[in-house]
Amino acid sequence: MSRPIRTLLFSTLFPSSTRPVHGIFVETRLRELLKSGAVQTKVVAPVPWFPFRHPRFGDYARMAATPERETRHGIEVLHPRYPLLPKVGMSTAPLLLALAALPAVRKLQAEGFDFDVIDAHYYYPDGVAAAMLARWVGKPLSITARGTDLNLIPAHALPRAMMRWAAQRADASIGVCAALMDVLRGWGIDGKRLHVMRNGVDLERFRPLPQAQMRAELGLQGAPLLLSVGHLVERKGHHVAIDAMPTLLATHAQARLVIVGDGVERERLKAQARTLGVHDSVTFAGGVPNEQLLRWYSAADALILASSREGWANVLLEAMACGTPVVATRIWGTPEVVTPESGGVLFEPREGCALAAAVQQLLRAAPSREQVRRYAEGFSWQQTTQAQLDLFRRLSQADVACA
Numbered sequence: 001m002s003r004p005i006r007t008l009l010f011s012t013l014f015p016s017s018t019r020p021v022h023g024i025f026v027e028t029r030l031r032e033l034l035k036s037g038a039v040q041t042k043v044v045a046p047v048p049w050f051p052f053r054h055p056r057f058g059d060y061a062r063m064a065a066t067p068e069r070e071t072r073h074g075i076e077v078l079h080p081r082y083p084l085l086p087k088v089g090m091s092t093a094p095l096l097l098a099l100a101a102l103p104a105v106r107k108l109q110a111e112g113f114d115f116d117v118i119d120a121h122y123y124y125p126d127g128v129a130a131a132m133l134a135r136w137v138g139k140p141l142s143i144t145a146r147g148t149d150l151n152l153i154p155a156h157a158l159p160r161a162m163m164r165w166a167a168q169r170a171d172a173s174i175g176v177c178a179a180l181m182d183v184l185r186g187w188g189i190d191g192k193r194l195h196v197m198r199n200g201v202d203l204e205r206f207r208p209l210p211q212a213q214m215r216a217e218l219g220l221q222g223a224p225l226l227l228s229v230g231h232l233v234e235r236k237g238h239h240v241a242i243d244a245m246p247t248l249l250a251t252h253a254q255a256r257l258v259i260v261g262d263g264v265e266r267e268r269l270k271a272q273a274r275t276l277g278v279h280d281s282v283t284f285a286g287g288v289p290n291e292q293l294l295r296w297y298s299a300a301d302a303l304i305l306a307s308s309r310e311g312w313a314n315v316l317l318e319a320m321a322c323g324t325p326v327v328a329t330r331i332w333g334t335p336e337v338v339t340p341e342s343g344g345v346l347f348e349p350r351e352g353c354a355l356a357a358a359v360q361q362l363l364r365a366a367p368s369r370e371q372v373r374r375y376a377e378g379f380s381w382q383q384t385t386q387a388q389l390d391l392f393r394r395l396s397q398a399d400v401a402c403a
Contacts, residue, residue: 004040005392010130011121014045016079017070018062024290025314026121031073032381033388042076042113044104046097049081080104091158094128105133116396117142123149124159131166140395144174147311150183151332171395176312177333199312200381206294206321208373214299222256224363227300229315232263237306239269243352245278248359255281260296262287297322302362306355310334320376323369327358342375343367
């Protein structure tokens with residue numbers, strides 16, 4: 001094509017001025033793609049309709065306050081509202097999402113942005129809705145699977161059936177790890193339409209900083225100093241990290257666990273630490289902006305990720321890019337990131353005693369921070385960006401040929 005490829009990114013997982021870290025991994029991949037100069041993109045990122053903006057309604061209030069249209073990092077984003085119905089919301093969400101987004105898509109086309117490809121993220125409900133939109137506007141479709149969409153939601157029969165329909169309709173499916181594409185392969189989707197494009201890491205944003213200096217600035221102490229990062233929800237496994245502390249303190253009396261993140265489990269996790277008698281050795285740091293995480297990674301001796309489900313966990317490469325080795329559960333795409341060459345350790349089962357043993361294994365033969373950083377440098381965004389360009393160019397040319 002003589003002009004740049006025009007893509008329409010469609011996903012409910014995209015940041016806004018009121019929720020700046022929501023779906024930041026989708027925005028990050030897009031921003032890396034746009035650096036190529038070969039793509040022009042606009043974003044349709046629907047948000048659930050909610051009538052009240054009072055802070056006491058928390059995240060729903062932030063959704064209500066989301067502007068209808070805004071520009072982030074030079075990217076134009078539309079936020080149409082869609083109804084999220086109680087009790088039946090999971091089954092009706094794809095259709096309601098597609099119907100609500102269609103006017104926004106048509107508006108962009110009327111304004112002159114006649115895109116070549118729909119680039120959808122998250123298979124359900126977003127990918128299913130995108131498959132409807134692609135049919136209605138007659139455009140090629142790529143859907144990126146990111147983790148829970150294919151390793152949890154298919155347990156429900158109706159969503160699984162709708163996802164299979166969308167996968168059959170999509171011109172391409174992208175997985176951030178090979179394990180996710182294995183799910184679609186098991187559904188009988190043609191392997192030629194399945195692509196693995198791993199997430200990269202921003203090696204400029206995430207870089208080693210002096211460990212002693214970061215500890216002093218953040219007021220952190222511990223030997224070892226362990227870090228657990230993520231929303232305070234069960235699947236992120238902060239409770240497993242707390243469970244490991246009594247065993248670790250028995251051999252490392254100065255050990256400290258720092259938990260970075262906010263969420264509904266905060267008080268329960270604090271109560272767990274008190275019950276186990278380790279509350280003096282566990283710090284709850286609250287939420288930290290993404291651009292500040294490098295200070296916390298650099299301060300730590302190890303990152304712990306005790307998740308029950310992950311497609312491709314960005315925190316693993318972020319920590320390693322800062323020179324910090326990782327200990328993580330052996331699940332889904334994580335073994336594709338934490339290899340023997342990384343210096344990290346995988347553990348199973350997902351229990352405190354197994355995690356404690358893995359941390360002790362890492363401490364006995366800890367890799368140098370320089371070695372860990374070198375490993376992370378092999379995960380720049382360049383390869384993924386080029387793979388996207390090749391795919392979107394092929395889909396765009398095929399659409400022109402069919403027209």
